[in-house]
Amino acid sequence: xVGPNRNILRTILIASYIMIVAxxxxxxxxxxxxxxxxxxxxxxxxxxxxxIEQYLPKVEWEPIQxxxxxxxxxxxxxxxxxxxxxxxxxxxxxxxxxxAGIKDYYTDSARENLYSFxxxxxxxxxxxxxTTLRHNPTLEFFSEDGQLAVITDRNVIEYKRIFKADSLxxxxxxxxxxxxxxxxxxxxxxxxxxxxxxxxxxxDNPKIVSVDSLNIKGINYYPQANPWDMFxxxxxTDIISKxxxxxxxxxxxxxxxxxxxxxxxxxxxHTEKLKKLKQTLDVAEAYNLGVVLTLxxxxxxxxxxxxxxxxxxxxxxxxxxxxxNALLAWDIKNEPNLDFESxxxxxxxxxxxxxxxxxxxxxxxxxxTIGWSNTxxxxxxxxxxxxxxxxxxxxxxxxxxxxxxxxxxxxDKPLVLQEFGLSSYSGFWKPFGASDEDQANYxxxxxxxxxxxxxxxxxxxxxxxTEIPTEVVGKLPWRKNAQKHFGFIDKNGAKKASxxxxxx
Amino acid sequence: MQLKLxxxxxxxxxxxxxxxxxxxxxxATKIELLSTDTNFEVGQTIVLKFSASQNDKPxxxxxxxxxxxxxxATIKNETLEFLIPExxxxxxxxxxxKLLHNTNALSGKxxxxxxxxxxxxxxxxxxxxxxxxxxxxxxxxxxxxxxxDNPVPQNTLVNAKxxxxxxxxxxxxxxxxxxxxxxxxxxxxxxxxLISSESLGVNSKEFTINVAAAIPTDFTISAARPHDYADxxxxxxxxxxxxxxxxxxxxxxxxxxxxxxxxxxxxILKTTGTTINGVATAKMIHPDFAxxxxxxxxxxxxxxxxxxxxxxxxxxxxxxxxxxxxxxxITIGPLQSFMQQMIPDGLYVKLNIYKDNQLxxxxxxxxxxxxxxxKLKPAIYQDGDYNFSISTAGLTKEFNSxxxx
Numbered sequence: 001x002v003g004p005n006r007n008i009l010r011t012i013l014i015a016s017y018i019m020i021v022a023x024x025x026x027x028x029x030x031x032x033x034x035x036x037x038x039x040x041x042x043x044x045x046x047x048x049x050x051x052i053e054q055y056l057p058k059v060e061w062e063p064i065q066x067x068x069x070x071x072x073x074x075x076x077x078x079x080x081x082x083x084x085x086x087x088x089x090x091x092x093x094x095x096x097x098x099x100a101g102i103k104d105y106y107t108d109s110a111r112e113n114l115y116s117f118x119x120x121x122x123x124x125x126x127x128x129x130x131t132t133l134r135h136n137p138t139l140e141f142f143s144e145d146g147q148l149a150v151i152t153d154r155n156v157i158e159y160k161r162i163f164k165a166d167s168l169x170x171x172x173x174x175x176x177x178x179x180x181x182x183x184x185x186x187x188x189x190x191x192x193x194x195x196x197x198x199x200x201x202x203x204d205n206p207k208i209v210s211v212d213s214l215n216i217k218g219i220n221y222y223p224q225a226n227p228w229d230m231f232x233x234x235x236x237t238d239i240i241s242k243x244x245x246x247x248x249x250x251x252x253x254x255x256x257x258x259x260x261x262x263x264x265x266x267x268x269x270h271t272e273k274l275k276k277l278k279q280t281l282d283v284a285e286a287y288n289l290g291v292v293l294t295l296x297x298x299x300x301x302x303x304x305x306x307x308x309x310x311x312x313x314x315x316x317x318x319x320x321x322x323x324x325n326a327l328l329a330w331d332i333k334n335e336p337n338l339d340f341e342s343x344x345x346x347x348x349x350x351x352x353x354x355x356x357x358x359x360x361x362x363x364x365x366x367x368x369t370i371g372w373s374n375t376x377x378x379x380x381x382x383x384x385x386x387x388x389x390x391x392x393x394x395x396x397x398x399x400x401x402x403x404x405x406x407x408x409x410x411x412d413k414p415l416v417l418q419e420f421g422l423s424s425y426s427g428f429w430k431p432f433g434a435s436d437e438d439q440a441n442y443x444x445x446x447x448x449x450x451x452x453x454x455x456x457x458x459x460x461x462x463x464x465x466t467e468i469p470t471e472v473v474g475k476l477p478w479r480k481n482a483q484k485h486f487g488f489i490d491k492n493g494a495k496k497a498s499x500x501x502x503x504x
Numbered sequence: 505m506q507l508k509l510x511x512x513x514x515x516x517x518x519x520x521x522x523x524x525x526x527x528x529x530x531x532a533t534k535i536e537l538l539s540t541d542t543n544f545e546v547g548q549t550i551v552l553k554f555s556a557s558q559n560d561k562p563x564x565x566x567x568x569x570x571x572x573x574x575x576x577a578t579i580k581n582e583t584l585e586f587l588i589p590e591x592x593x594x595x596x597x598x599x600x601x602k603l604l605h606n607t608n609a610l611s612g613k614x615x616x617x618x619x620x621x622x623x624x625x626x627x628x629x630x631x632x633x634x635x636x637x638x639x640x641x642x643x644x645x646x647x648x649x650x651x652x653d654n655p656v657p658q659n660t661l662v663n664a665k666x667x668x669x670x671x672x673x674x675x676x677x678x679x680x681x682x683x684x685x686x687x688x689x690x691x692x693x694x695x696x697x698l699i700s701s702e703s704l705g706v707n708s709k710e711f712t713i714n715v716a717a718a719i720p721t722d723f724t725i726s727a728a729r730p731h732d733y734a735d736x737x738x739x740x741x742x743x744x745x746x747x748x749x750x751x752x753x754x755x756x757x758x759x760x761x762x763x764x765x766x767x768x769x770x771x772i773l774k775t776t777g778t779t780i781n782g783v784a785t786a787k788m789i790h791p792d793f794a795x796x797x798x799x800x801x802x803x804x805x806x807x808x809x810x811x812x813x814x815x816x817x818x819x820x821x822x823x824x825x826x827x828x829x830x831x832x833x834i835t836i837g838p839l840q841s842f843m844q845q846m847i848p849d850g851l852y853v854k855l856n857i858y859k860d861n862q863l864x865x866x867x868x869x870x871x872x873x874x875x876x877x878x879k880l881k882p883a884i885y886q887d888g889d890y891n892f893s894i895s896t897a898g899l900t901k902e903f904n905s906x907x908x909x
Binding site for chain 1: 563566567568569570571572573574576589591595596597598599600602604611613628629630631632641642645647653654655673681682683685687834
């Protein structure tokens, strides 16, 4: 009777001993191997020099007809790159009132001019956040020995925010022309002289696009299996085609799609993503569905220094699909008012304002809107957008009042209820949540409101999802689970009761 | 009733007067620009004046070629005065301003004009070396600047001056795009060109451009040698005529000339030299056997010379070979030159050793005091019959079935 017990004890002791030894050996070896890792040997050679794009305003050279020596593309590119860097270090210097970087891009005597401004602004506690959005340089002269160049940069659009003691006192946009002399010193094209020849406040009068024919009856769309990752590896035109058929058959005429900033490659847009986007639009065209394309999804940095990068992103995408028949409208950003608190309301609004100008400068035929997350924000930039979009997830009882107030503030532009819906989740994390019937009821009611006020609409959303990325609603399980059940069709593909009220 | 009317009247009076006061307030805050100048000369003190009767001191935003700033006001005699900071008033270009006032957002601009004054002549010239002949040129670029380091006004006269040989020229050029430039062409002659420039009485320093001769034309070569014997000792010196370009300029010192020598066996020997004052020389040691050389010189891919021929006479007609010490010591000599003098040390002698008609070894030695001795060691060349062939100065002698023991 004693034997087996003892044996069990022994086995346990030996096993735990082995376990402890194994763990110690594992730990020591992990530390050892960590200490043995170092820099990759190939980095010793410094073979790769990666240029990080930090400043990419739109640069359009006039045809090259300069005096002096004819220039080659490589030199012209170097001049451009150094010139933009000169602007970049200047913006940084005036923003921080520090002189770092200036001496690389301005000659000995030219940099004095910048230093004196920095000194003055530092003493007065003035800082300037600025960027240039557009350059239109002409090469005037390139010397025979290739060491000196003169350019005239016309219609430089400068955006500036002037702060006094950290509070914003002025926001200004100017269009100026500069004449600049460059010298090639130490491999840098440095600015020797810079003379502002013309300047005036920028007049942004982008064309207002007619929205008379706009009649959006649509839905926000993500595929069921890969929401918020529509253009990833799981991209399938077959699935999209099937879904668009459902949408079309339900009597809707449009979908709202999202282009994510990082996913599409930031300032250098990935061509394969663009290809997938175009394929999606092709499918939409096949089903005669219009597409409202929301840009800058999952993007939240509105800082002035990033504007040029953002604008290159938007420009590439807009330019790529602006002629597509399925395209209905541009939605600059989804729910930007949610970033007011963390990023500053002025920052966000200025960013949106300038982004609208940019999108309209590339595509002046499609209307532009902003997907505000509530009715209170909808009046912001109402004169810039072609139609006003807002989302509504609040109590239906207040909708009537909110719409009336909006119509009062915005009498001349169509209102699009761009997102609305009710989660039919009721379970562990939300025991008293809405049922499928409640959801159906909600959609029935809201469609009545929509009909009463003659709103255009896009509901949220076609499917119940099984996976919600953390970026969408955060990590909290009651939020995530609720977000999974906004669909008109459940995760098994069965139409929920609400499907009946998907359209009016 | 009377009382009520009085109250009403009083109340109305207060109301009216308060309106009047409000209006007065409004007119008081009305700010207007008093300064009328919109053109200033650089360096001048610039003050923007606005009318203001209230102690309201708005900021003025101001931006010039290099940057922007905010300026605070001072109030003098009920006028708002903004002194444009010195770092802005001393740079040329357009300055735009905006008054930061809630109700009177005035804005405008003025222009700071360059002075007709030159303090420094920033001069750039290049390329520093050009080719004679009138097609190549160097470019003079001048950036005249005033004492405040501003470029001078458009169309400022600059005299571009240059001296070359007997000519001294001065040409008027005008600033455009902040600079003035001129292409200075070479003349037919090579030499040094001195360049300077002048504007509004201020002169630049002197710059030198080297005008080098153009590419060389064909030339002739000659050879000089102490004697025409193939003694493998003396040196033949080749030299070119004075190499010139098509304008008759002597090519630059250091022009590289290659002499190709083709001998009777069609082998090519090569020797090189660089020119000094147009003449390049190169040397080659005499062959040690009778030979005919044909020599042509080239400046690579530019020009070539005529061909000359040289003949070298045989100096050694015959030589003696002695086998001693069991045929293991082979002495060759005396090796005698054209006057029967002993050949100078260093003549190559080659010994081929054959066993059973197989070449087993080749030994080479150079002559010393007219003799060459080969010693065949027993440890290496075992006893037996060998064939030998000995060659020197283009002659070969064979010795068959020599027995070593």
